[in-house]
Amino acid sequence: MTAPPAATENRRVAVSVENVSKTFPGGRALDQATFDIRAGAVHGLVGGNGSGKSTLVKCLAGVQPADPNGGTITVGTTTVAASEVTPSWSRHAGLRFVHQNPAVFATLDVAENLAAGEPLPLRYGRVDRAALHSRARTLLDYFDIDIATTATVGDLRLADQTMIAIARALQDHVTGRAPVSAIVLDEPTAALPEEEVAVLLDAVRRVAAAGVAVVYISHRLDEILTLCTDLTVLRDGQHITTTTTDGLTEKTLISHIVGRPLDEVFPKSKTRSALGPVVASLRNVCAPGVRGVDLDVHGGEILGIAGLLGSGRSELLQVLFGSNPASAGTVTVDGDTVAIPSPRRAMDLGIAYVPEHRDLEAAFPDQTVAQNISAASLSAVSTLNRLSRRRERTLARRSITDYAIRTRNDSALMSSLSGGNQQKVILARWMSRSPRLLLLDEPTQGVDVGARTDAYALIRRAVTAGAAAILVSSDFEELADMSDRVLVLDNGRITAEVSGHDLDRHTLTELVFTTKEQSA
Amino acid sequence: MTTVEPTLEHPSPTETRPTTTPTTARSALSSTLEKFGLPLLFILVVIVFTILLPQTFASSGNWRTIATSQSVLAVVAMALLFPLVTGRFDISVGANTGLCSIVAAAIMADFDLPVIVAIAAAVLVGSTIGVINGLLVAYLGINSIITTLGVSTVIGGIVQAYTKGIPISAGLSPSLTGLSNQLFIGIPVLFVLMLIIAAAVWFVLEQSVPGRNLASVGSSEKAAALIGLPVRRTVLLSFVAAGLLAGIAGVLQIASQGNGNPQVGGIGFMLPALAAVFLGATTIKPGTYNLIGTVIGLFFVGTAISGLSLMGVEPWITDVFNGLAVIIAVGLSAVFRRRRTGAAAIGQ
Numbered sequence: 001m002t003a004p005p006a007a008t009e010n011r012r013v014a015v016s017v018e019n020v021s022k023t024f025p026g027g028r029a030l031d032q033a034t035f036d037i038r039a040g041a042v043h044g045l046v047g048g049n050g051s052g053k054s055t056l057v058k059c060l061a062g063v064q065p066a067d068p069n070g071g072t073i074t075v076g077t078t079t080v081a082a083s084e085v086t087p088s089w090s091r092h093a094g095l096r097f098v099h100q101n102p103a104v105f106a107t108l109d110v111a112e113n114l115a116a117g118e119p120l121p122l123r124y125g126r127v128d129r130a131a132l133h134s135r136a137r138t139l140l141d142y143f144d145i146d147i148a149t150t151a152t153v154g155d156l157r158l159a160d161q162t163m164i165a166i167a168r169a170l171q172d173h174v175t176g177r178a179p180v181s182a183i184v185l186d187e188p189t190a191a192l193p194e195e196e197v198a199v200l201l202d203a204v205r206r207v208a209a210a211g212v213a214v215v216y217i218s219h220r221l222d223e224i225l226t227l228c229t230d231l232t233v234l235r236d237g238q239h240i241t242t243t244t245t246d247g248l249t250e251k252t253l254i255s256h257i258v259g260r261p262l263d264e265v266f267p268k269s270k271t272r273s274a275l276g277p278v279v280a281s282l283r284n285v286c287a288p289g290v291r292g293v294d295l296d297v298h299g300g301e302i303l304g305i306a307g308l309l310g311s312g313r314s315e316l317l318q319v320l321f322g323s324n325p326a327s328a329g330t331v332t333v334d335g336d337t338v339a340i341p342s343p344r345r346a347m348d349l350g351i352a353y354v355p356e357h358r359d360l361e362a363a364f365p366d367q368t369v370a371q372n373i374s375a376a377s378l379s380a381v382s383t384l385n386r387l388s389r390r391r392e393r394t395l396a397r398r399s400i401t402d403y404a405i406r407t408r409n410d411s412a413l414m415s416s417l418s419g420g421n422q423q424k425v426i427l428a429r430w431m432s433r434s435p436r437l438l439l440l441d442e443p444t445q446g447v448d449v450g451a452r453t454d455a456y457a458l459i460r461r462a463v464t465a466g467a468a469a470i471l472v473s474s475d476f477e478e479l480a481d482m483s484d485r486v487l488v489l490d491n492g493r494i495t496a497e498v499s500g501h502d503l504d505r506h507t508l509t510e511l512v513f514t515t516k517e518q519s520a
Numbered sequence: 521m522t523t524v525e526p527t528l529e530h531p532s533p534t535e536t537r538p539t540t541t542p543t544t545a546r547s548a549l550s551s552t553l554e555k556f557g558l559p560l561l562f563i564l565v566v567i568v569f570t571i572l573l574p575q576t577f578a579s580s581g582n583w584r585t586i587a588t589s590q591s592v593l594a595v596v597a598m599a600l601l602f603p604l605v606t607g608r609f610d611i612s613v614g615a616n617t618g619l620c621s622i623v624a625a626a627i628m629a630d631f632d633l634p635v636i637v638a639i640a641a642a643v644l645v646g647s648t649i650g651v652i653n654g655l656l657v658a659y660l661g662i663n664s665i666i667t668t669l670g671v672s673t674v675i676g677g678i679v680q681a682y683t684k685g686i687p688i689s690a691g692l693s694p695s696l697t698g699l700s701n702q703l704f705i706g707i708p709v710l711f712v713l714m715l716i717i718a719a720a721v722w723f724v725l726e727q728s729v730p731g732r733n734l735a736s737v738g739s740s741e742k743a744a745a746l747i748g749l750p751v752r753r754t755v756l757l758s759f760v761a762a763g764l765l766a767g768i769a770g771v772l773q774i775a776s777q778g779n780g781n782p783q784v785g786g787i788g789f790m791l792p793a794l795a796a797v798f799l800g801a802t803t804i805k806p807g808t809y810n811l812i813g814t815v816i817g818l819f820f821v822g823t824a825i826s827g828l829s830l831m832g833v834e835p836w837i838t839d840v841f842n843g844l845a846v847i848i849a850v851g852l853s854a855v856f857r858r859r860r861t862g863a864a865a866i867g868q
Contacts, residue, residue, distance in 0.1 A: 323746065344748035353746060361746055364739040366807065366857070375736060376747045378729050385729040429747075 014039040014181045014213035015060075015095070016074035020082045021067045022055050028237050029055040032071070035232050035242035037182055042204060042214045044224040044231035044245070048257055048476070048509045051234040053217055057184055061097050062087040075181050094181035100190055102165030106154030111136035113153050114168050139167050142174045143206045159196035162188050163203045173212060182213035189218060190309050201227050219308050221250050221513050235259050254513055258506045275484075276300040278335075279468035280320060280351075280437050285329030289315030291492035292329070297437065297468045302459065304483030305472045306508045312492035313472045314356055317439040320470070321353040322346040334436065347376065350436035354426055354443050356472075358419070362426045365415035369407050370396035372414045372425050377432050399428035404454055420452070427458050438462060438469040444478060456482060476508040488512055551806075554856070558803035558813065562820040569827035576830045584708050588700050590822035591714035592617075592772045597793035597800075597814050598721045599765035602758040604797060604809045605725065607738040608657060608664035610762045611790065612649065612672035613769075618785025619675045620646045620770025622683060625780025629691035638693070643767035649675065650763020654756035672785075679782050689779035699775035710776055717768065722811045724761075734758055735808075791842045792821045798849035807856035821845055 015037040022030040030052040037043045047053050058064035059082060060073065066082035073082050075093035104113050111129075114136045121131035136149040145163050153161055166183065173180035185204065189197045204227060208214050218224055224231060225245055233240040233256040240256050276299025285293050289312040297303045307313040318324035320331070322340040331338055333349050340346050346353070355361035364372050373396045374381050381391040396410040403424045407417055414422060423443065430438065440459065444452045459482070463469050473479045479486055480503050488496040488511045496511045570578040596617055603610040624642040627633050649671065656667045702709040725731040736744040737754045745751050774780055799820065800813030825838050 321746075342748070343746055344750075347748045355746055360740070361742045364736055364743055366739050367735065371732070375743075378732060382729050387727055387729060387732060389727075 012039050013037070013074075014041075014076070015215075016072075016079075017056070017060075017082075018074070019069065019071040020056070020059055020073065021069050021071060022052075022059055022064065023067050030059070030066070030234075031237045031239070032069075033234070033239040035239060037213045037215060038230065039181070039213050040208050040211050041229045042208045042216050042227050044228035045215055045217045045234070046219075046221070046224055046231060046253070046257060047234035047240075051257075052237040053234055054186075055237075056234070057097070057186060057215075057217070059085065060090060060095060060184065061085075062090040076179075092178075094179055096169040096180055096183040098162070098165050098169055098183065098185050098188065100187045102162050104153050104161050104165055106152075108153060109149065110140075110147055110151050110153060110156075110164060111149040113164055114139055114149075114171065116168070118171070139171050139174050142210070143167055143170075143203055145203060157196050157199075158192050159200040162192075162200055166203065166207065170207065170210075170212060173210070180212050182215055183207065184215040184217070186217045187219065187309075188216075189220060189223060197223065219513065221253055225250060225253065233257060250514070254510050257513070258510050276466055276468075279333070281332045282319070282326075283330040283332070285319060285326045285331060287315060287319045287324050287326045289324070289492055290319055290326075293489075293492070293494055295487060295494065297470055299436075299466045299468050300463055301484045302463055302469045302471055302482055304479040304486035305470060305489055306476060306479055306486050306512055307472075307489035308512055309474075311489045313489050314441050315492070316489065317353065317441050317470060317472060320346065320437065321351055321439055323353075347433070350433075351439065352376070352430035352433060352435035352437070353439040354423075354430060354441060356441040356445070358423060358426060358445075362429075363414050363422055365413070367414055368411045369400070369405070369414060369417065369425055370410040373399050373410075373428050373432065376429050380432075395432060399425075399432060403428045403431075403458055420455075424454060424458070427455060431458065431462055434467075435462070436467055438467055440469060440471045442473055443471070444473070444475070452478075476505040476512075480504045480508060554802075554806045555804060558799055558816055558820060562816060562823070565820065565824050565827065569823075569830075573827065573830050577827050582826065582830070584703075586819070586822050586826050587711040588708045588776055590819055591708070591710040592769055592776050593793050593796070593822070594714050594815055594818045595717055595765055595769040595772060596790060597796040597818050598718065598811065599762040599769065600790075600793055600797050601721070601725070601809055601811065601814055602734065602761040602765075603664065603755075605731075605734045605738050606755050606758045607741075608755065608758070610653060610668045610759060611665060611787075611794075612653060612668035612675065613762055613766050614787065614790030614793070615672040615675040615679075615785040616646055616649045616763060616766035617769040617773060618782065618789070619649070619679055620767045621773040621784060622679050622688065622770075622780045622782060624771050625688035625692060625774055626682070628693050628696075629688050629780075632691070635693035635696050638696075639771050642770045643764060646763045646765075646767025646770060647760055648763065649766070650760040651756070653763065654759030657759060658752040658755035676785065679785070683780075683782040685782055687779045687781045687783075692774065692779065696771070696775050697778045700778065710772060713772065717765075718811060718815055721765075725811055730754075730757070788839070788842075791846060792825075793818065795821050795842060795845040795849050798846065798853045801853035802849060802856060807853065807859065809853075817849070 013036045017036075018034050020030060020033045021028065033052070033056060045053055045056070055064065059066040062085040065085060068081065068083035071082035072079050073085055075095060078093055080089060105116060111133045115132055121128040121135065123131070133149045140147060140149065143163070145167060147156065147160050147164070153164060156164070166185070169183055170180055172178040188200060192200060201223065204214055204216065216224070216228055225248065228245050230242065230244050231248075232242040233253070235257060278296045279299050281296040282293050291312070293316060295303070305313045305316065315324050319326050320340065322342045322345050325339075325341050331340060333351070338349060340349065343353070364375065370392050374392045377395070378387070381388055381395055393410055399405065400407060400410060405417075405424045405428065406421050414425065417425065427443065438459065443459070444455055459469055459471075471479065471482055473482075483503065485497065485499040486503060486508060487494050488498070488508070490512070498507055498511065576582060596613055599613045600610060620642040623645045624638040627638040627641050628635060653668055653671055656662050657664045699709050704712045725734070733744070733749055733754050736747070736749060737751055741751050744754075773784060796818035797809060797814050799817030800811075800815070801807065801809045802813070803816060804810050804813040821842070825841060828837055828841065829835070
């Protein structure tokens with residue numbers, strides 16, 4: 001919307017996105033996005049969850065064709081209908097993509113990693129290692145990357161591994177075989193420790209200086225503002241603005257992301273309804289990923305935890321479930337100071353945990369629905385270690401009815417159920433233990449709307465009956481709707497608390513993005 | 521069979537899965553065929569050999585021979601079952617059986633102790649080997665095939681060192697060696713003993729909390745840990761159970777053969793048992809290792825080999841048959857397993 005300043009107007013356009021839309025059966029993920037990315041610019045792409053960033057990147061990469069609505073994508077001088085973009089077109093046109101977890105070969109050295117997928121230099125039919133390393137050296141020197149070509153990649157810092165992935169993606173450009181117009185970096189710093197971020201940002205600047213446009217996706221707004229020359233903001237699939245970062249403040253940027261002036265999002269506190277006694281509390285608790293957390297959760301309360309990826313939100317739940325035991329601080333459950341060294345101990349204390357990755361951490365795919373439901377309450381369906389099939393099935397049938405689990409019958413395999421119904425099975429598994437404290441990590445991730453409503457109702461019912469719940473979700477709409485109170489977590493620390501009238505998606509989005517400095 | 525849910529990381533906005541498909545009737549028939557395919561094949565083999573060899577194969581003497589000789593292997597197959605349910609291999613079960621039979625024989629022949637002491641010693645030695653395997657696999661995290669292959673080789677060496685390769689046949693308790701000829705209401709006693717052991721194994725694996733824990737660890741170790749199961753201890757116990765059953769199989773081996781034979785325990789000895797476990801995983805509960813399937817699988821292999829040898833085929837046919845049975849059974853059980861869970865990996 002804002003015109004680029006005169007000083008840079010002569011720069012040519014590397015990538016031009018015109019009128020690109022993408023519609024899913026559930027709604028429009030991207031609505032007529034139109035903007036240019038200038039060559040040699042670091043172009044930030046920002047927006048909250050579900051804003052359409054990933055959809056746009058997938059359209060550019062050709063992995064998810066855009067709607068055939070006449071939208072076009074232009075790279076350099078070639079223009080193609082946005083719905084016709086394929087991965088191979090994207091590559092030939094000069095687009096490259098480096099994802100958050102760079103695909104490097106940890107056990108190979110730097111030169112071998114850079115040569116992956118390339119023809120190897122041969123000498124008398126054998127790999128010419130000297131040529132391989134000198135080729136790698138040339139490539140790294142081009143971007144002033146100071147890493148030995150003989151180093152094993154797995155031993156390098158994460159920032160270095162990402163830089164190697166970037167260098168590999170750009171080698172066609174460096175060797176002059178095929179110019180690369182733009183490289184898309186998807187949250188390259190999300191997993192990096194603080195001190196390595198600067199190293200990577202320098203490398204990104206050198207890439208742009210080499211004439212390649214960099215599309216930089218990040219949730220770290222301070223990073224976006226210092227690194228990027230231009231940026232594009234998306235919100236709810238709408239293209240909000242494309243502007244230079246000159247004179248742009250973080251406050252303005254947040255109001256673009258959130259969609260209203262900042263002044264409207266500040267506290268007007270409301271008294272909460274009376275709560276039950278404190279069920280669990282943490283005092284100055286430290287553990288891997290958790291740095292000095294204080295919190296109380298009451299009976300009858302759903303306590304939400306908001307944070308970005310890597311903020312320590314899952315780790316915090318795992319402290320209470322004994323799978324990431326506290327190394328310091330005090331954990332109190334029902335008034336008693338306790339140590340929770342194992343999930344078994346947590347379960348004995350009446351704590352239940354619905355983990356984030358159902359497929360990996362909760363489901364027993366080749367066991368029956370009944371077996372999955374009873375998995376955490378075998379002592380209730382057995383006598384002296386002898387399982388009672390009758391009691392197990394009674395429990396299962398009651399859960400299937402109570403939680404409206406759509407399954408052929410209780411002896412159907414878990415793997416035959418849809419994701420949402422599998423999630424209800426996992427919820428039923430833990431609810432049948434009547435937990436005092438329910439730990440929920442992304443309980444509705446990948447769950448369709450109907451099952452999501454059922455799951456909400458289940459959780460609310462348990463809490464109304466006096467249990468406490470801690471809910472982690474990256475869907476801030478859900479978090480705001482479900483929680484009585486939300487704590488914002490950043491880098492293992494609690495940085496803000498929201499409740500009452502202030503508790504809505506925009507406030508949470510804003511707090512998650514702004515509380516960084518306060519945490520120091 | 522119902523379809524396996526694909527990875528759930530990409531939620532499809534229109535997630536409506538019919539819980540009953542129009543093909544229910546057809547899939548019910550095919551799933552019945554799948555469940556009872558092996559028993560049907562077994563009956564077919566019996567009918568074919570009975571027609572071809574009415575005098576020899578279909579005689580009650582032959583049936584007793586099969587029942588007696590296969591009973592030891594059936595217990596060996598049950599031993600294999602425990603670690604396999606947790607997703608691990610114990611190929612030292614054969615060598616352990618051989619070791620335990622030599623231990624029991626030596627206690628009676630060389631140390632002149634009563635048969636009950638011999639039995640206790642064999643079971644103790646077998647379980648100890650199981651503890652060693654379990655510690656190496658569960659706590660040091662060494663691949664189970666490699667671990668048990670190494671342990672198996674060491675055991676073979678020790679047995680050769682003690683026996684110099686000569687069977688121990690003198691000085692054994694006749695109450696044990698005589699068992700092979702004894703009948704209980706017309707059924708060989710060894711077969712009856714095997715059935716009793718099978719019933720106990722069935723109870724543990726299918727009806728008890730520890731058995732369910734083994735299956736949960738085999739299904740998903742991470743999920744098992746997050747329902748409070750001690751995963752490593754469970755894996756250790758599966759190897760101890762395997763060792764204990766190998767000890768019992770060692771004692772039954774003396775009863776069946778009348779001596780302690782140091783040649784027992786090689787891969788050739790164990791192969792039919794291995795074939796049986798995998799054949800068993802294609803039947804009754806397709807895709808899961810199960811006791812009833814294993815016992816049916818073992819007697820299928822034993823009966824087929826008996827029939828083939830009575831037809832006068834060359835002895836090498838037996839090896840080829842056993843080897844092929846293992847490959848086909850492993851292949852089929854992997855297909856069923858993949859259809860259930862999306863993963864076919866066997867052995868850790």
